[in-house]
Amino acid sequence: MTDPHTLTLELGPIAHGGHTVARHEGRVIFVRHGIPGEQVRVRLTDSDENAKFWRADVTEVLAPSEHRVQHFWNPADALAHLDPVGGAEFGHISLEHQRELKAQVFAEQLTRLGGLNPQEHSFPGVQFAPGAANGLGWRTRMSYSVDADGHLAMSAFRSNKLTAIEQMPLAHPAIEATGLYAVDYTGIERVEAAVSSKDDATVLILLAEARPGAAKRVARQFPQGVNVAAFSQSGGSAADGRGALQALSGRSWLSEEVLGEEFRITGEGFWQVHRAAATTLSERVLELTQPGDGEQIADLYAGAGLFSLPLARAVGSAGRVFSIEGAPGTHADAKKNLRSVSQATVIRGRVERVLRQVARDAALDAVVLDPPRAGIDKSVAAELAASGVSRICYVSCDPASFARDVSRLTSRGYELAHVEIHDLYPHTHHMESVGLFVRR
CATH class of the missing domain: 2.40.50.140 (Nucleic acid-binding proteins)
Known part of the structure; x- marks a missing residue:
């Protein structure tokens, strides 16, 4: 039958x-x-x-x-498991072909959603990510569920069924070396792991409690030198302003270094996932934006100030960079990271409202934006057009939202002058792109 x-x-x-x-x-x-x-x-x-x-x-x-090719990680191999876990969905495809497929997806999205004519635009290929040739060990941020037995677990695509795991080959080796898979997480709802991209590879483990007091017991199971912190039971985090972050062992933040600049990232505060992404994207943003001495630049969705800091250095003492971020925890990191740079103004608030105010008070020369996966909304696109800014550097982690925003910006007087794709998520379908829009 x-x-x-x-x-x-x-x-x-x-x-x-x-x-x-x-x-x-x-x-x-x-x-x-x-x-x-x-x-x-x-x-x-x-x-x-x-x-x-x-x-x-x-x-x-x-x-x-x-x-x-043979999948490198058994729990994610659909030929070996009925419910293969997510996070390595392209692991059965050669790296070279993964990038060819990503380039095809990007071109299709820009054509269908972005409204670009493939006869008039040459769509880019995918640039190889720095790091290991096999595409492993690049993730500096990991998120795990906890199963009923207290083991770290992950789920399949669109599934709530958890599979316990004993390793994750895409994770940074320093995360894997903490022994986190052998820990009993009973009483913990979610576990986050982060590692600094600096040479010291400091690791921070974040615990979200399901039961009061569980985090302290779990923290004692980690070796000395691993930082462990816990969120309160409010279900939030220091990054989004809901729930306090308590250091249980060591500190509750990491130090990062990019282009010679130091950054402090607290708890779940946003930071690029690939170990080389922060440097790669900062270099590309500076190259495409071409910040000049004395210019005024707005950095939207600025996070901890990754792009704001080098942009502020580039515009010099006569220029001004407005670092705009909505999340309170990440905004606090940006204030610390930019406190010694007098030409940087750090502002917290809804991007479209702050941009409107900034554009009214300052003649913006350029805008840099790195929005969440959903991209920008119509109100932000409208404020960008109303500002009259001549160039926009757009960093995106989703080709569909980027393509939709291409349509929104081109319909408001901008032209996509340059775009490039970076494979900062090997063995997954995700990709990063950087585009430059200029005012027609």
């Missing part, structure tokens, strides 16, 4: 989100863990008859792609 939840499919093109597109009896199916051109057997994971499309996972490869 045929299993109605199992199909044999020919996999079509890559789609944003880590899927390939297949069709069955006229219905679109988004398939994970495959490669375009393969013939595979899949298990349907979402097959509601009224749904616009279905979802599926590859369970067997009948005709493999020449680009298929």
